[in-house]
Amino acid sequence: MNNVFNTGLKYTKLIAMTTTLAVAGMGSALASDDNHKFNLALESGDRDSASGKSMQMWADLIREKSDGRMKVNIFYQGELGGQQELFDQLVKGNIDMMLTWPQTSYDERLGVNYIPYLTLGWDDALKAYGEGGWLKEIFGPLYKDIGLKYFGPYPEGFGGVATKGKYATSYDQAVEQGLKVRSAPVFPLPQTVQAMGFQAVPIDWNEVYTSIQTGVVDGDSSNVIYWDYEYFRDQLDYYVHTKHNFSSYALLMNDDTWEELDAFDQAIIEDAAQQVINKQFVDAKIEDEKWIKKAQEAGMQYIEPSAEDMQVWVKKVREEVWPIAEESLGKEIMDEIRANASVPK
The missing domain is CATH 3.40.190.170 (Bacterial extracellular solute-binding protein, family 7)
Structure with missing residues (x-):
């Protein structure tokens, strides 16, 4: 084990x-x-x-x-x-x-x-x-x-970004591809996805499938792979495990x-x-690994960004989003977060 x-x-x-x-x-x-x-x-x-x-x-x-x-x-x-x-x-x-x-x-x-x-x-x-x-x-x-x-x-588990037709494994690629992805309309998820280089489009869960199907967005973000595979697998081609949020x-x-x-x-x-x-x-964790395998078997490409690209994302997102979050959460809570958050390796 x-x-x-x-x-x-x-x-x-x-x-x-x-x-x-x-x-x-x-x-x-x-x-x-x-x-x-x-x-x-x-x-x-x-x-x-x-x-x-x-x-x-x-x-x-x-x-x-x-x-x-x-x-x-x-x-x-x-x-x-x-x-x-x-x-x-x-x-x-x-x-x-x-x-x-x-x-x-x-x-x-x-x-x-x-x-x-x-x-x-x-x-x-x-x-x-x-x-x-x-x-x-x-x-x-x-x-x-x-x-x-x-x-x-x-x-x-840890969320990712699932897309149709094209994908990005770094900030620069997300910007270059002009990828629009759905984000749950909850602060600071749209701000996070935006800081990662994607164009965040806040959409309620019940409207996600139609939004991908009609091209309003290129994909979904911040969900574990289960949701993107189980509900949108006929629309999505890639799942990049950005791990930017713990779902x-x-x-x-x-x-x-x-x-x-x-x-x-x-x-x-x-x-x-x-x-x-x-x-x-x-x-x-066992459930997440099971659905990663199922998605791959069904033809969805599962991609893990490089350690270098992940470090860039972690640094950029923390620098841009955490100060904004402090305005809502307050200094006391953010001090707890800074004192206890994981240290990048």
Whole structure:
């Protein structure tokens, strides 16, 4: 096994033991007899996707641990609306739970999840995003401020740039090719892609396929290869693994809904969420490597930039985007980032 898998496995065993004991330790005397029905939404991913299966796991665990008292209805991508609309409904309490990329419309400081070249490898990402990690300590209070309960991250891996007809493995090539790529409309992802030499076009997820098909953009950016292969493989030819962002969703619940639950039911939901998160930390790298292979077998060219080109991108993006990010995130958070971010080798 590689070091990342060993680290994730040890982490999983420790947290699983801790959370299980915590729930058991509350004792049957404190068990709830309340019935609840929750609506859980995914901004992207159908029922057969990794995220769809993970959310089904969360729902199943909640039902099992509550002896059927708590049930979760799952709504997959596009069934209830787009990214921002769903996030708005979560904050309002019309949706109870959600797996989503953090939306910065309520608090720009949540953009810390998208700071480019924050971590440069799997070991560093696990330490930053995992239980007790320095990034998780930042996230909890930020979500609380906008009325959401943060259970933790749902990591996918390092994003790249997938394109049609032409590609770029460096800043100069991106500029020369005039490549227009879709970016999620969340700060500072468009600014990051722009600093890398691409022309960033913010587009909601549900409109990406048509935008590539009609030539509005030449491709997609900031996603792990799974999404570009699974949803756009008939449109895209290349995937350049720029690794400029660590793709990590957030597992969230409306805080008012959370606070209405008694301690026993809160423990059930949080324990179930932690089991999902723990499993994903172990599975994410393996899953990413699986889809890289599948994409290659299907004819998509997978390309890793040279170490020299990566260093240029890291340096340029950090110099251009990090100061802009500080205006939104504040000096305190950016000081934490500068103190803990990966050091280029």
